[in-house]
Amino acid sequence: MTLLRRHPILTIGFALALALTLFFAGRFVAQVVYWSDPARQEQEVQGWMTLRYVAKSWRLPPRDLYEAAGLPGPVRGQPQTLEQLAEDRGIPLPQLIAEVEAAIDRLIAERASEGTAAP
Numbered sequence: 001m002t003l004l005r006r007h008p009i010l011t012i013g014f015a016l017a018l019a020l021t022l023f024f025a026g027r028f029v030a031q032v033v034y035w036s037d038p039a040r041q042e043q044e045v046q047g048w049m050t051l052r053y054v055a056k057s058w059r060l061p062p063r064d065l066y067e068a069a070g071l072p073g074p075v076r077g078q079p080q081t082l083e084q085l086a087e088d089r090g091i092p093l094p095q096l097i098a099e100v101e102a103a104i105d106r107l108i109a110e111r112a113s114e115g116t117a118a119p
Helices: 008-036 051-057 062-069 082-089 093-114
Strands: none
Touching (some): 051 082, 082 093
């Protein structure tokens, strides 16, 4: 008698748990590989990026970058690019990029003065 016939619910539950574990492990590995690439670190800020992307690239907490740049937090499930944020605020994109870069510089300076260098 097979395991599936003897314990169908347990077998199906185990298979689902295994599938979910593999899915999330795969996502984790993909993110680690993506963000470990030196080309992705400390990238020049561009209009197509979201503020969360910029924060991850510069290894900064996204909330801190939002606050330092004076921008509202993202609406869940609807990330906006810097181009969209500039348009919403009615300012030119280069001005918003300059504000974000100044915020990055302030956060890095604060981190250095606290003695917590980037990993």
